[in-house]
Amino acid sequence: MMELGISKRNYVVIGIIIINIVYFLFLETHGGSEDTMVMLRYGACFPDNIKNGEYYRLITSMFMHFGIEHIANNMLILVLLGGKLEDIMGHFKFFIIYMLSGILANLASDWAQTMTGDFAVSAGASGAIFGVVGALLASLVLSKGKIKNLSLYQIVVSLGLMLYAGFKTTGVDNIAHVGGAVSGVFIGLILYKEDKK
Numbered sequence: 001m002m003e004l005g006i007s008k009r010n011y012v013v014i015g016i017i018i019i020n021i022v023y024f025l026f027l028e029t030h031g032g033s034e035d036t037m038v039m040l041r042y043g044a045c046f047p048d049n050i051k052n053g054e055y056y057r058l059i060t061s062m063f064m065h066f067g068i069e070h071i072a073n074n075m076l077i078l079v080l081l082g083g084k085l086e087d088i089m090g091h092f093k094f095f096i097i098y099m100l101s102g103i104l105a106n107l108a109s110d111w112a113q114t115m116t117g118d119f120a121v122s123a124g125a126s127g128a129i130f131g132v133v134g135a136l137l138a139s140l141v142l143s144k145g146k147i148k149n150l151s152l153y154q155i156v157v158s159l160g161l162m163l164y165a166g167f168k169t170t171g172v173d174n175i176a177h178v179g180g181a182v183s184g185v186f187i188g189l190i191l192y193k194e195d196k197k
Contacts, residue, residue: 006083012091013082016063016098017075020125023063024071034067036121044123045106047113058110062102064123074125078132081158085132088139088147093191094132101131101183108179122173127180133159134184139192 006013024033031038040046043060050057065071086094105127113119137159140152163177 006079006086010083010086012095012098013078013086016082016125017078020063020065020071020075024065024068027064033065033071039064039066039123040121044121045110046121047110047119050110051114058103058106059099061106061123062099062125062128065125066123070124074129077129077162078125081136082129082132084150085136085139089135089188089191097131097135097184097187097191098128100187101134101180102128104183105131105176105180109173109176112175120173122176124173124176126173127176130159130162130177130180131184131187133162134181134186135188135191136184138185138188142189142192 008014027033027038027042030042033039036044040049042064043057044064045057045061065074082094082098085097089097102125106122109122109127133155136150136155137152140147140150140155159181163174163181
């Protein structure tokens with residue numbers, strides 16, 4: 001059975017969760033997190049804004065959520081799996097994986113929207129969280145399938161279910177999810193190999 005959760009030593013995960021909650025409360029008290037224009041005003045991603053040089057949105061949007069259900073789902077997954085990756089990789093490498101996966105996920109989403117012309121205001125931590133799961137997958141592959149209380153099977157199933165849920169739900173940025181997962185796998189492979197050296 002996989003033991004899940006975070007402990008007080010997982011201060012990067014805890015810090016990220018606190019920032020998300022504080023930002024969510026700010027949005028709720030400044031027009032509402034489910035108001036698209038409010039989200040855009042305070043840092044959500046939109047292709048035209050990115051094109052005009054507002055690259056900070058690639059980061060700020062990672063800490064913004066559309067409504068209580070959105071943030072609750074993302075923070076739950078981060079609580080369940082984030083601490084495990086922070087324990088495996090260490091605080092700094094976990095932070096790099098989280099941030100870089102989220103940024104690359106947003107870039108993938110922006111590219112796809114630009115190619116299709118189907119623009120949407122986007123925000124959420126899910127690209128970064130998929131990066132965390134992707135990096136866990138990479139770590140388990142390199143460790144021959146077992147680290148502490150995690151197994152390769154458990155993470156593969158978790159990632160598959162998360163991707164499936166996204167594709168079955170409308171209004172979900174699946175390109176960001178896939179982009180985050182792929183980024184997490186590659187970054188995880190690089191950093192885990194470095195750690196073993």
